[in-house]
Amino acid sequence: MDQLLEKSAQLVENVALSRRRYLYTVINWKNRLIGIKGSRGTGKTTMLLQRLNQLQLPPDQASYWSLDDFYFNSNTLVETAEQFYKQGGTHLFLDEVHKYENWSVQIKNLYDFYPKLNIVFTGSSIIDIARESGDLSRRMLMYQLHGLSFREYLEFNNILEYPALKLSHILLPNRNWAALFPENFRPLKHFRDYLQYGYYPFSLEDKQGYATRLQQLTRLIVEYDMAEIKGFDIRNAKKILQLLSILAANVPFQPNITAIATKSGIHRNTVVQYLHYLEQAQLIRLLYPSGISVALLQKPEKIYLDNPNLAFIFSEQSPNTGNLRETFFLSQVAVGHQIAYPKKGDFLIDDKYTFEVGGKDKTSKQIKNILNAYVVADNVEFPVTKLPLWLFGFLY
Structure with missing residues (x-):
């Protein structure tokens, strides 16, 4: 166990403290059992190490362990944690739990057997706590970490620091947004950069190699992380990547399941299930x-990429501008809000607000006579009668 404690101490000592993700202040760190799930590359590990650094406890009391460490090939989590607890350990930060067999049962046992042990764990976004055999859902607080918002991107690149906004604030009538931001702030230039390489925090390290790294990350998610999904046949990983390329070339679109099955080589009865995966x-x-x-096997009305950055890695051609606009809006508003496809307009938020997303010349014709309907315009910094698209990147 000493080698785990040494690694933990080194990692905590070297973690960057100047930038903290939006979720850091949302999490109730006092809870005894906390789970954080999210896609690769969103900053889950860094968040654990930052919290550990904040505790200012020695490694034999508070420690970070990655469960894909070679140490756990020959040592069990429960036995190691028991030794840690008996020697005075009070806080365990467990990373990559989905890499450990029966991880949910192990964590449940630690929670039940050691009442003074605080556990925070991270795992892939594919984790479905409700289906895990450990029955952790009644014992824990679960959080989802998303990629960088446009607001975070500006802050982490030392361009602008600004508090997160609530949707209700953005929708206030007759708001003079130009007066609420610094006079020299020009959002559109930075907005274009964000759409291409701003969603994942590793863009802060290397913008030139960002696309290559994002391609590698996508392949790892499909070939390794998705293998953890019950019912997913890893032998179809290549077809899944082909399916992603097909989707990226057409999004946003209303899916024709038969056509998708023909192009991807995936059986028609399996396509909808793989879309959910x-x-x-x-x-x-x-x-x-x-x-x-x-329902799980219900065909969606419309398909989008998860975030606009992904649109740049699946095609040699420039992504469709309308696609980027709608994908950005969806990726930002989906954090904390329910989104559906309306009969008119592009998005229905929280069963109340209808939004039509377009360029600076977009009119309200398509959402005329709809209550609580708004036009969201791109390519304009501070519109008077419309809402600026980039501003929805300040929701978290």
């Missing part, structure tokens, strides 16, 4: 009509 893996987003309950 891709959504679990945070690679696409599925939109359904308002007013219906969503």
